[in-house]
Amino acid sequence: MMSRGQLQDVIRQSPPRQYRKKQYLWREGDKCSGLWLIKYGVVRTFYINATGIEQITGFYLPGEYVGIDELPGEWHRGYALVTADCAVHQLPQAQLDALMETCEVRRQVYQLMSECLYLNRVRVHQLRRLSAGEKLAGFIYDIASRSGFPGSVLKDFRLPALRCDIANYTGVAPETVTREMLKMVDAGAFLFSGKYITGLRPAVMETLTGDQLPCRSAGP
Template sequence: MTTTPSLDLKTKLQVTCQNCSLTSLCIPRGLAQKDIERISRIVSRKKTLQRGEHLFHEGDKFRGVLAIKGGTAKTVIHDSYGGEYITGFLLPGELLGFDALATNHHKCSAVALETLSYCELPADQLDQLCHEVPNLLRELFRHASAKLDEETDQVIINKRAAEERVAMFILNLSDRLRKRGFSPIDFKLTLTRQEIGNFLGLALETVSRTLRNLEDAGLITVHHRDVRILDLDALRATYANR
């Protein structure tokens, strides 16, 4: 890497990692400048996939921690009969690949839901890099812990009534988009209604009916996959505090 002034390097990395959780890996609080430079040299950037292409398949060998830079993805597992179950829905700035750490092979598949770009921190350099940059290991633990918390929350949500599940899905998506600098009230669903039902444990017809009920209540509007939340406070007050 060409040597540049510290501020210029930090600015360059912030632009490169915009809307990507590698921002917190490359420029976490307290990370020394030499560590920023070391990580930035190792991270592979801007690999692009199209909708339906895989970031990895079930059974693939672990090749590194991936961070979505743009676009969205789903993680899925399959039963012995070929049935697909959606286990996660990922947005820009979220990490994936932790499922392979225990066995060195992925327990699920990750699939692009739209044109998607991602960064990769290679597996063959993780041990050495975490030894050299202790704060990196802390950040990886933080992201892995957050993912476990999300999965636990989703299990609890999926025990609720159908209308609550769909409303909480919309609220969760709204909150995650807001944290990434996107609109929390106007957004596109990259999961189909069938996929939303799969993720929430609901039939397609139930998802469609529940969205209509939320529209009839004046809380949202839905046009194809475009969602607008008309009253975020009321939606949150009605469903988030139950």
């Protein structure tokens, strides 16, 4: 297995901290907390808009970095809420700044932000051009891809979010989430009960996701 890179090595050295469901990694107005890496569990990020409504900006799974899009502000603009008991590594802002002196880490952070920008483009594309069904198929397929080892797609897994959170994130009504998931079952894409999805068929999913942008930039 190849080297993970200095950044990941450093952040993994920090002792993992335990958080329980409903705790926050950070809240709006907190001093910027740097970079986080999830060991296990689920975190969702959101912000509160002018009318007091929660807007979900992402769900984060084990092995994923959280907080990149709040770099390098001085204060947090959003919230990061634990939705399944988890353990996380944290690399505080000050330490990160120090590490940024080295060229390799700089490039890695730079790369992470760039990836984040690309993911945003994918997201804008989804919201702009796709039907509700395609958005949701894309969402589920993305989760399936991120839940297993890199490069593999899990066939059986648990959705890391409530229906209404999926609705919020994808920009549809909660009722539509259910209805479109039932259509996917009809199309033979998978079976489900509650949050559990089983027998997912990637080939079918790909026909249902429509014209999506690749969720991860292709490897070298």
